[in-house]
Amino acid sequence: MTEAPAQDRGARSRDAIVDTAGALMSRYGYAATSISMISSECGLPASSIYWHFGSKDGIYVAVLEHARTALLAALPPAEVPGADVEQRLDAFLAAVEDAFRRHPHGMKLLLGLGLVQQDASAAAVAEVRRYRDALVAWAQDALSTVFGLSDRPRVAEELARFTLRMASGTAVARWFEPGTVLETGPLRVALLALQAHHDSAVRVPPGPGAPARDGTDK
Amino acid sequence: MTEAPAQDRGARSRDAIVDTAGALMSRYGYAATSISMISSECGLPASSIYWHFGSKDGIYVAVLEHARTALLAALPPAEVPGADVEQRLDAFLAAVEDAFRRHPHGMKLLLGLGLVQQDASAAAVAEVRRYRDALVAWAQDALSTVFGLSDRPRVAEELARFTLRMASGTAVARWFEPGTVLETGPLRVALLALQAHHDSAVRVPPGPGAPARDGTDK
DNA sequence: GTCTATAAAAGGATAGAC
DNA sequence: GTCTATCCTTTTATAGAC
Incomplete structure (x- = not known):
């Protein structure tokens, strides 16, 4: 136990670098995080970091990939349990709130270094988009299950967008304000109202006195 | 007209620097924006920039102050016009959506360089907070007028938080996704539902069958 | 795989002529 | 107020011994 197998030494170092870089980048952003900061924080020299990742950009890609994997692993499967809509909605909101509270890194990585737009490498841009797309897909699947919207994907999409933007x-x-938590109370009210809004729009076609403000699904 | 008064030359240069720096910083973030980038973009040498602002931090403070002033000037006064709630709400949402679309800089400045937390100067932190507080205060006042919530500030505060987070x-x-606009349709539905939720909670104290999930105002 | 040492470039900031 | 030229620090990245 004390003497780790030689082949694992590299992997452990690699993980340490990713952890350290992730913490620093989510705190200061990509540009403001230097190799020397990562080096002095995790103990390994700069050249070891370059041996593992090749470039600063490579570190970012690895950090983001790690954050995405960790967050998606923490989110429950899209089949939200519960007998009725309210139970499933509460389970969904609890899962989102929990992931939000326990994984503060992901979103800050996407934001703080998300300056990744013009000058970033193709690999970094692709990884950012992969992260974002995975979150959207999960939220859409889960909300589709919660509200039973398998035949109305556009509504599920809108609810997912709404949730993720919140x-x-x-x-x-x-x-x-570091202590801020995701307020699931108002979000719950809003999601129920949005679903009811689309529901009534489908069953009761709008008359001349109450014109619909938006197109509903399909 | 062709020969500007000598005393205005400095002011015009100062404005040009603030404009250029604002565009660059909102695009790349504070850390990734260098003095030489600003210099080559606006034509003035680095030393002139330092003569005007003293430090890179000083540029950031000026940029953020300018963005805040411009945004608040674009927002309508808190007394939202309209005879009934729906009319005032529509006017409010139109104003928010318009400001959001026409002033993309402000929010990106707060985000992209908002790395302003640990290592930033006191002046920069203060300016960031001033910007944020001004937005919160405006939204709270406006929504208080829209829904007539002058006697229930907590509800107005929640609605403002909800709107600003969206x-x-x-x-x-x-x-x-550069083309993204603020979706006022779902936001409208959500705000009306939230207000109705609090309204009913006040008028109809929750019975044992429908326990309230959150504390209402006061 | 990890270390010391260093190259090569870019960054923030200043001096001083005009 | 603006310009040229420069100082000093930090940065990314690499060479080569172990």
């Missing part, structure tokens, strides 16, 4: 906005707020 | 989250989304 989560992103709360992540920004947490940036300034 | 706007922040949408700003993040726009980061990745």
Whole structure:
């Protein structure tokens, strides 16, 4: 136990670098995090970091990939349990709130170094998009199960967008007020109202007195 | 007209620097924006920039102050016009959506360089907070007028938080998908539902069958 | 795989002529 | 107020011994 197998030494170092870099980058952003900061924080020299990742950009890609994997592993499967809508919604909101509270890194990585737009490498851009797409897909699947929207994907998409934008906005707020949590109460009210809004629009075609404001699904 | 008064030359240069720096910083973030980038973009040498602002931090403070002033000037006064709630709400949402679309800089500045937390100067931190507080105060006042909540500040505060978090989250989304606009339709539904939720909670104290999930105002 | 040492470039900031 | 030229630090990245 004390003498680790030689072949694992590299892997352990690699993990340590990713952990350290992730913490620093989510705190200061990509540009403001230097190799020397990572080096002095995790103990390994700069050249070892370059041996593992090749470039600063490579570190970022690895960090983001790690954050995505960890977050998706923490999220429950899309089949939300519960007998009725309210139970499933509560389970969904609890899962989101829990992941939001326990994984503050992911969103800050996407934001703080998300300057990744013009000058970033293709690999970094691709990894950012992969992260974002995975979150959208999960939220859409889960909300589709919660509200039984398998035949109305556009509604599920709107609810997912709404939820994720609220989560992103709360992540920004947490940036300034560290204690901030995701307020699931108002979000719950809003999601139920949105679903009811689309539901009534489908069953009761709008008359001249109450014109619909938006197109419903399909 | 062709020969500007000598005393205005400095002011015009100062404005040019602030404009250029604002564009660059909102695009790449504070750390990734260098003095030489600003210099080559606006034509003035680095030493002139330092003569005007003293330090890179000073530029950031000026940029953020400018963004805040411009955004608040674009927002309508808190007394939202309209005879009934729905009219005032529509006017409010139109104003928010318009400001959101026409002033993409502000939010990105708060986010992209908002790494302003640990290592930033006191002046920069203060300016960031001033910006944020001004937005919160405006939204709270406006929503208080829209829904007539002058005697229930806690509800107005919740609605303002909700609105601003949706706007922040949408700003993040726009980061990745440049065409993204603030969806006022779902936000409208959500705000009306939230207000109705609090309204009913006040008038009809919850019975044992329908326990309240959160504390209402006061 | 890890270390010491260093190259090569870019960064923030200043001096001093004009 | 603006310019040229420069100082000093830090940065990314690499060479080569072990």
